[in-house]
Amino acid sequence: MLYREAGQFKSSYDEDQAIFPILQDRIMLAIVLIVAFVAVPLLFNEYWLSTIMLPFLVFSLAALGLNLLTGYAGQLSLGTGGFMATGAFAAYKLAVAFPEMNIIIVFLLSGVITAGVGVLFGIPSLRIKGFYLAVATLASQFFLIWMFNKFPWFTNYSSSGVISAPPRAVFGDYFVTGSSASPQAKYLFALAFVALLALAAKNIVRSHIGRGWMAIRDMDIAAEIIGIKPLQTKLGAFAVSSFYCGISGALWAFIYTSSVEALAFDITRSFQILFMVIIGGLGSVLGSFLGAAFIVLLPILLSNAPTMVGLNISVDLISHMEFMIMGALIIFFLIVEPHGLARLWQVAKEKLRLWPFPY
Amino acid sequence: MEFLTAIFVTPFVEIVSYPIFFFEVVIGGLLAGVMYSLVALGFVLIFKASGVFNFAQGAMVLFAALTLVGLMEHGLPWWLALLLTIAVMVLLAITVEKVVLRKLVNQEAIILFMATIGLSYFLDGFGQTIWGSDVKVLDLGIPSAPLEFGGILVNEFDIVAAVSAGSLVAVLAVFFQKTRIGRALRAVADDHQAALSVGIPLKTIWAIVWSVAGLVGLVAGIMWGTKLGVQFTLTLVALKALPVLILGGFTSIPGAIIGGLIIGMGEKVAEVFWGAAFGGAIEDWFAYMLALVFLLFRPQGLFGDKIIERV
C-alpha cells in the first residue's frame, strides 16, 4: 500500500532511466539525506559523531570501493588495507608539502595516486582468478604496509613512523581536520564526500563501464567474446575501486583518528572490509552501507550492552562474547540470506509492494 | 648504484664467502617451511573435498591446542587429554557440518568462505572464554637443543617437526589411497554429483574431512604451541600458510609440502641476504611475491588441478 508504483507513469526515456525511478524511493532518499545532513549533527553528541558515525562513513566508503571491484567486477581482493594506507600517506605528503592546497583537492589527488597504485597491483588479475587472486592481492597488502613503515620519507622522518594530520580548513577558516575541528564539521565534511562518491558509484555501475564489469564478473570469456576488453575493464575496476579506498584511507587518517601509523591498515583491516561487503551484499551500493553499519556498530553495541542493562561482566568476557556473537550472527545471516543485508531489504520491498494483499 | 650493488653483488659475495652459513639458512628455511606446511595441509584437505576455502583453519589450530593444554592443566595425563581433544575436534567437525555446511549447500564459494570467517570468530571467542587468554606452556617433552652436523647448525625441535609432518603426510596418503573412506573422499573431491549417484553419503564424508582437518590442525597446534606457547596469536599462523597454499595449489597435498619448503627457504634466504638492501623485514611480503611470480606462470599453483574454462 505504502510502497506501490502503480500510477507512476514515465513519459520520456530520461524519466525511465532515472537513478531512482520510483517516487517512494526518492522520498525515502530525501529523508535519509535530510536526517544525515541536518538531524544527525544537531542531535547526536560528540561521542556518537566522532566514534560511531565517522568510522561508519569511512568504512562505508572503503566498502563501496571494494564492492565495485569484488561485487560488480568479480575480482576478489584482500588489498584494501594497503590501498587505504596509500591514500592516507599520499594525502599526508601532499598536505604537508603544499600547505596552500585546498584539502578537498588533496583528498581527490590522493585518490588518484591510489588509483595508479591499484592499477599496478591489479595487473596479475589478468591471469589469476578467484581465491588465487585474493591471496595474490595480499602481496600488495603486505608490500604497501611494509613500504610505508620502512621508508621514513613517507612520514617526513618522524622517529616513530606515525603521521598526524595537520590542521586544514575549507571555505576560509572552517576547520575540518586537526584538533580544533569540531566533530560536526568533521562529520559533515566526511558525509559530503561519501554522499557524492556514492552517487557517482550508483551512476558508474549502470553506465557501460559498470555493465562491462558485470559481464566480466558473470563470465569473463563470454564477455570477451562479445567485445568487452578484459584488460581495460579489469584494470578500470581496480582503478576506480582504489580511488574510493584511497579517499577513505585519507579520511581515516585526517578526519577520524587524525594520527595514523601504517600498521592501522594491516591485513585485519582488509578482512574487515571484505566482511562488510559480503554481509552487506555483493554488487549493491546500499549493501556497502548496511555492511559497514553492521560491522562497525555491532561490536560497539555488544561491548556497551552489558553496562547499559546494568550487568557487571568483566571486560574480557565481554570481548570474548562479542567475538562469539559476531561469528554466530555472521553465520546466521549467511544462512538466512546468503546474498547479504541488501537482499533482505529487496525482499522486504517486494513484500511491501504486495502488502496487505499478498495473493 | 649502491642499491644495485646491494642487490646484485653483495649477497652473492656473502654466499660464496660463507657457504656454511648459506647452507644453515637454507636448511633453517626448509625446516621453517615444514611448519607452514603443517598449517597449509588443513586448508588443502577441506578445499579438496568440499571446495570450501576454510578460513577457520587458523582458529581450529588454536582451538585444538587450547583444548589440549587446557585439559592438561586440569591434571589429565597427556594421552587422555589428547584423546579427549581428538574427540572434541570430531565433535566440532560434526557440528560444523550440521549447523553451517548443510545449510549452505550449493552456495557460491565466497559465501562459504565468509561462513568460515564467522566460524573463526566464534571459535576464537569460544576457546578463550573457556580456557582464558593468557599464554599456556605446552610441554610434551619435545627436545629443542641446537645440534651441529659438520659445522651446520640444526635444531632438534625442527627435526621433530619435519618428521611429524612427513609421517602425517604418509598417513594421509595411505588413508586416501588404501582405505574405503579415503577412496570415497577422493571420489567426492573429483565430482560431488557422480559420487552422490553411486551412493557415497556426502554429509558423512564432509564431517570426516573436517575431522581430519581438525586433527591436522591439532598436530600443527602442538608443534606451533610448543614453539611459541599456546595463545591467541596462533590463529595468525594461517597467514603464513596462505602463500604456501597458492604456490602449491589449493588441491594438492604434496603441493602443500613442497610449497612450504619453497616458501620457507625462499623467504629466509631473501631476508638474510637481500633484507639489508631493503631495510629488513621483507620476508612477509616476499613470500607472497614469490608465490605471485609462480602464479603468473601457473595460475592454478604448482600442483593444482588444471583450470579448464568453457563458455
Place this chain on the structure above:
Amino acid sequence: MSLTKLTLAAVGLAVGVSGFAAQSATAAEQFIPSLVYRTGPYAPNGTPFADGAMDYYKMLNARDGGINGVKLVVEECDTGYNTDRGVECYERLKGKGETGAAAFSPLSTGITYAIIDRATQDKIPVFSMGYGRTDASDGRVFPYVFTAPSTYWSQASALVRYVGGEEGGMDKLKGKKIALVYHDSAYGKEPIATLETLAEKYGFEFHKFPVTHPGLEQKATWLTIGRKLRPDWTFMWGWGVMNQTAIKEAAAAGYPMNKFIGAWWSGAEPDTRPAGKAAIGYKSAAFHSPGSNFIVHQDILKHVYGGGTGTTTEDKVGEVLYNRGLINSVFVSEAIRTAMGKFGNKAMTGEEIRWGFENLNLTEAKLGKLGLTRFMKPIKLSCANHEGGTPLRIQEWKGQQWEFVSDWIEPMNDIVRPMIEASAAKYAAEKGITPRSCN
C-alpha cells in the same frame, strides 16, 4: 575464566572486575578510566598489567576508603590493542563521573599518539608510563602528557651504560657490536635514533633487525645474529609473542642468553615462561622491583584478596607486569592526592590532576608510607620535565622468577634531554603550537 563463570554471567550474576563500578553516588567519587587489553594478540601481557592496576585501586578503596575520603570508581574498557577501539574507549569514558575522567593510560603507543591531541583539547592528562611519545616528556610542548618514570630513549642510554659497565668501561665499547631486534612499529622504532647517536659517540657498531608484527617467525633474524654477525650484545624492543619467539630462536641459534637484554616490555613472566629452560639467563631492563615482598603487596593480599574481591589469583600478585600495572595506579592516585593537597578533598578535574602530576614528588619517605620502599626510586616531576628520568635496573630470569642482577643505572640525561627538546620543538613547529613558559 571457566565454564562456571560463564554460566554465572549468563544468568546475570555480577562477577568480575568492574564489580564496584556501580556504587551509589552519594559521597564524592573520582572516576578513573582504565584502557586495557584482556583480549587479542597481546592479551597475555595486557592482562597482568590490568590486574595490578585494578587491585591497587581496590586496595585504596578497601583500606583507606579511597583517596582522602574520595572513593575511586574505576571502569575498564577493552581496546584489544586496536587504535580505533582505543579511541572509542577514550570518547566513551572521558566524560563519565562527576568531574570527568581523571587520567588516561592508553597502554599502547598507537593509542597514545591518537589521543594526545584529543586529550589536550579536553584537558585530561595522558599518563603513558614508559611508552608512547618520548618527546612528550617536554612539558612545555605537551602540557597534558606524562611519560614518567622513564622513556625509551632514556632506557636505550641506560642499557648502553650497563653494557659499558659489563665490558669494563665505556671506552671499551669501541669496536664492539650491538644489535637491536625490534618490533617494526611506532613502538619498536623509538630507541633507534638514541642508539645511533650513542654508537657514534662511543664507537660501537650498531645493527638493526626489524621484526614484522606479530613476530611469529624470526629464524632469518636469529640465524644472522647467532651464526654470522655474532654481536657482543643484543637488545630487544619486543612485545607479546615476539618476545617468546625471539628467546626460543636465539637459543636455537646458539646465541648466549646472558648477552641478550630486553626492554622493560620484553621482560615478564609471559615472555620467558613459555620458552622454558632456554630462557634462563635472559635479561631485561626494569624501573621497579619484581616479586611481592613489599608492604603494598601484603596490603593488597590482606584487604583485597582477603575479602575475596581480587582481580586475579594470589599467585599472580607480584609478577613483573602486575607490579607495573600497580605502579601505574600509584602514579595516578598520587597525582590525585597531590592535586587534592592544593584544591581540596573532592573529586578532581583533569586540569587539577595535571597540576598534581606536575608537582608530583615521590620522596623516599613518601614511598615508605605507600609501602613501596626498595620497590622503586624516588621521582620528581616538574612543569618542563614530565619524565623524571628514574634510574633503571637490569633483572635476570632465573627459571622461576626474575631477580635483579645490577645496581640502579642512571640514564644519560645529558644526551637524551636535548634530543627530546629538539624533537618536541620540531613537533611544535609542525603543529603550530607555541610552547608555554615554565619559569
